[in-house]
Structures are given as C-alpha cells and as structure tokens.
Amino acid sequence: MALWNGRDIQRIVILTGAGISAESGLKTFRDTGGLWENHDPMEIATPEAFARDPGLVYRFYNARRRQLDEVAPNAAHRALALLAERFAGSVFLVTQNVDDLHERGGSEQVCHMHGELNSMLCAKCTTRQPAASDYDGSTVCPACRLAGGLRPDIVWFGEIPYHMEQIGAELAACDLFIAIGTSGTVYPAAGFVREARFAGALTVEVNLEVSDTSGYFDVQRQGPASVEVPALVTSLLG
Numbered sequence: 001m002a003l004w005n006g007r008d009i010q011r012i013v014i015l016t017g018a019g020i021s022a023e024s025g026l027k028t029f030r031d032t033g034g035l036w037e038n039h040d041p042m043e044i045a046t047p048e049a050f051a052r053d054p055g056l057v058y059r060f061y062n063a064r065r066r067q068l069d070e071v072a073p074n075a076a077h078r079a080l081a082l083l084a085e086r087f088a089g090s091v092f093l094v095t096q097n098v099d100d101l102h103e104r105g106g107s108e109q110v111c112h113m114h115g116e117l118n119s120m121l122c123a124k125c126t127t128r129q130p131a132a133s134d135y136d137g138s139t140v141c142p143a144c145r146l147a148g149g150l151r152p153d154i155v156w157f158g159e160i161p162y163h164m165e166q167i168g169a170e171l172a173a174c175d176l177f178i179a180i181g182t183s184g185t186v187y188p189a190a191g192f193v194r195e196a197r198f199a200g201a202l203t204v205e206v207n208l209e210v211s212d213t214s215g216y217f218d219v220q221r222q223g224p225a226s227v228e229v230p231a232l233v234t235s236l237l238g
Contacts, residue, residue, distance in 0.1 A: 002088065004176070004236055005219065007202050010089040012236075013174040014080060015192055017096045019181020019208060020225045024071045024101055036060060045156045054137055054151075061152040062134040065117040068099055076180065076229035077105025083233045084109065092170045094163075096182065096189050098154055113161040113189065115154040124149030161188060171195040178232070180206045181225050184213030193217060206232065 002009045036044070039056065043049060050057045084091040084107060094111040095102060100118055102110045115121075120131040125144035131153075140147045155161050171177065177196035184190045193203050193216040205217040206228045214220060221228045 002236060002238060004238070005202060007175065009175045009202075009236070011170075011174045012083075012087065012089065012091045012176045012178065013170050013192075013196065013201075014091065014093045015096070015177070015179045015182060015189060016080075016093070016102070017180065017182030017186075017189070019183075020074075020076050020229075021071075021097050021099050021101055022181070023076065023224060023226050024074045026071050026099060026101075027067060042157075045154070046158060047156055048158075050151060050156070057152070058134075058136040061117065061154065062136075064098075065131060066134075068101075068117060071099075071101065073101045073105030074226045076225035077101050077107070079230040079233040081106030081108075083236060086237055089175075092174070094167055094170075094189075094192075096186065111163050111167065113155070113163055113167065115152070115162065117152070117154070119153035120150045121153040122146075122149045123151060128153055164188065167192070168195070171201075172199045174199065174201045176204065177201045178204045178206065179211075179213075179217070180229060182207070182211060182213075184211035204232070 044057055044060050080093060093102065093107055093109060094113055096114050098115055098117045118131050119128050120135060121128055122141040122143060124146050125141060127143040129142050135150055138147055139150050141149055171192055174196055177193060179193060190213055193213050197203055197216060203217045204219040205211065205214055206221045206225055209222065221232060
C-alpha cells in the first residue's frame, strides 16, 4: 500500500494505448497518403476484409509483426515493469496494443485486450499458437494439423475484446486507474475511466495532448510517456 495524492493506494489498473508504442518508433504502416498497398489499414482490420481478401490481411499482419524486430521498449515500458515489481500492492496492466514491447520491457503480467501480433488463432480447433514467422491460408496449424484455419489473433472491428470480465473486475476493485497514450475514442477501453471513477478510484491520464475522455481524470500529466511515466512511477514508489 502507498499513500499518494492523499489516498491510500493498494490496487492499480493501468491502461496503455498506441502512444506508448509510438515513442519506440512503431509505425502504423500509413504513408503520406494514409494508405497501405492502396488500402486504408482501418478497413483491413475486419472479419469482412479477411473473408473478402485473406491474402491482403495476411500480408498486412505479417508485415506488422516483422516490424517488431526493428523497435525496442522505451523508458515508459521499463518503468511500468519496475512499478509492478516493487509496488507493495497489486498492479494490473491492460493494453490496447498488439505488440510485445511491454513483455520485452520486463512486464510479466500483460492483458492484451485486442490480441497479439505474435500469436495466431485457429478457427478449426480454436487454439492459439505462437506466430514465429510469416503464415497464410496454406499454413498447417501446429495443434490440429489442418491448413486453412489460421488467422491473426487480433480483435478486429466488430469483434468482442478479450478478457473483458477480468478487466471489469479489476476496474471495480482498483484505487488508482492510470491511462497512458490513449486517444479516448476506441470503446470499450475509452469507458474504463468511468468504470474506475464509479468504483471510487483516483484517475490519472498521461498523454501528449488532451484526449476525448480527459474530463474524467482527476490528474493529468501532459508530455511524452517516456518522460512522464518514469516520473509518475518514482512518485508512486515514493
């Protein structure tokens, strides 16, 4: 337990978004025209796009996964790992990001609500397998030994995010909710701050600029996550 901002803090929930990964140089695969292979990436991330042109979707996610080799965790990732290691209470980290930078930054517990680039899901046997290299519709599932069922283990638009029951329980029990690098526009994650406030938690936002949900936060820290998060962690560890 820690005394912070006049409150006894025993349980912390942290939500991270694209802003924390962007500081590591993670690209969005958008060129100056906002396109990837002449397609809007937002339109590729749907079940309908996969059904219509699976080859395009495989190429997109294979390229995104390969980019992970070109980036490294930044100071914000490492600071959150340090907080989880040294804080006397509990720290629950949930991310909207599909990269592995939190894990590589030292975090042992990461809840990926939107899935992971390094994982593939088999529609035939419903198992998840590591995606260590490029794969497509001809790739054989290591579990059921059948081809044609593998897809990116990513929550696409129109699909239900993972682990929502667990996330809801953590939000209902937390004393401190921290959102880092999120736009406040993508639901259900954008509603987490309201759930935490309803439960009586102190709420903190770390962002480069005001987000769509900034009005729901008790404390706002504007600036790069790689600067503001280590400072916030230092103050929490006291």
